[in-house]
Every structure is written in C-alpha cells, then in structure tokens.
Amino acid sequence: MSGARGITLSELARAVQLPKSTVLRITMTLVDDGLVQREEPTGLFRLGIRTFELGSLVLSVLEIPRQARPYLEKLAEQTRETVHLCVLDDGEVVYVDKIESPQTVRLYSRIGRRAPAHCTGVGKVLLAHLPGDERLHLVERHPLDGYTPNTITDFLALEKELEEIRKTGIAFDQEEHEEGIRCVAAPIFDYTGEARAAVSVTVPTFRTTPDRMKELAELVRQTTEVISEAMGYGAHRNIRGSFGGGVVRG
DSSP states (O other), X not given: OOSSSOBOHHHHHHHHTOOXXXXXXXXXXXXXXXXXXXXXXXXXXXXXXXXXXXXXXXXXXXXXXXXHHHHXXXXXXXXXXXXXXXXXXXXXXXXXXXXXXXXXXXXXXXXXXXXXXXXXXXXXXXXXXXOHHHHHHHHHHSOOOOSSTTOOOOHHHHHHHHHHHHHHXXXXXXXXXXXXXXXXXXXXXXXXXXXXXXXXXXXXXXXXXXXXXXXXXXXXXXXXXXXXXXTTHHHHHHHHHXXXXXOXXX
C-alpha cells in the first residue's frame, strides 16, 4: 500500500497472489482495526493512522535499551546480581537487555527470551499498570499456569497482588517462576505516563534475606525513576499537574 495514490483491490490481490475475495475479507478486517483505510468513492486502500501509532510505539520500545543501558550498568555494579530490562508483548515479557552477575552462581537467561507475565516480577509490575479490561483479556489468552508451588494461579488473587504493586511501585517474584530464584522489579514510565518497560534484579534464594530484598528494591526503584525521567516522564507529570490532575505512580 505504498505511494500517495493508494492501491486498488485488484492491485493488492495481484501483489499478494491471492483471490480478490480473500484479500477483501482480510483488508476489511484491517480497516475495522484502523490499520487500513478505504477511500470513498474511489475504493482505494491506504495505510491507516493506527499503523503510525504502532510504528511510534515500536520506536519507543527500541529506544528504551539505549536510554536505560548506563543506569542498568550502574545497578549491576551496585548489586553484583543479574539485571534485566523487559517489555510486555502479547501478554508475555520479553528480555530486551541483560547484564550478567559476576558471581559464580547466577540465573540463566538470554536477550530475546520470553517468560510468562503473571509469575515474574517484571511481568507483574507491567500487568499492574494496564487497564483492568486489558489485563483480563490477556489472562483469558494466557492462562495462569502454575510453574512452582508459589505461582499465583487464581485471577482474583493476582488482582489483589497487582493492586498492592500499584501502591508500592515494586513487584517481587518469590520463587514463582523458578524455584531457587527471587527477583524484584519496578516499572519505567515514558513521556505519556505509560509503563513501557521494567527493570529487575534477580538473585538466587540462598543469597537473599528480607533486609537484602528491601535494599535491592530501593536500588531498583531509584534506577527506574532516573530512567523514567530520561524517557520524559517528568514532563508528563508537569503537564498533568498544570491541569490540577494527579498521576498514579507505580
């Protein structure tokens, strides 16, 4: 659908080598979703404004690792534990950056890996800042499977924990995804005020104590606050404040 003129149904069918009836059905679904627009009375198809919105979102997500990297390195130096940067994609978390712990015993992970959202610190902190109907939709598509005896598998119980996460701004994974592994996570907000990513510190259980987890939580919180400011979140708060509104921070 390139070019200012747009494209006809026949041209599109020839380009993708499918019957016109099939192409029309698919294209009209994209029209309903705002990804494609159909001009009347010419019947020409063009890319819809929604594609611009999605493209902007992708660029924003791709920018986060570059902005966050120096702060992740500092956090890894402070904690000497594995640090992750993750985003939420289709109900799962995706690891987009990682700094390995220098210690002998550490978590195995890799950039590009996917993990369930409901039982990971990064996943829970990002779920907590989604609208309720969107969370419900994701849970319907991704059941709350149990991975360890500690995994939350009940939606109401998960909602209760997510409410607490919104209040504290911190999420914990207490051996919910993998036994012997704990982590603490906090969200990164962008200039729109949305939680676009999350940072976590992951620790083998034998290296944790309640005091140690509190210490890590504070370091993670400080790190994400600085990254959020770098992503323009301070400007968002100032704009909202000028209209007398508040912003719910996670």
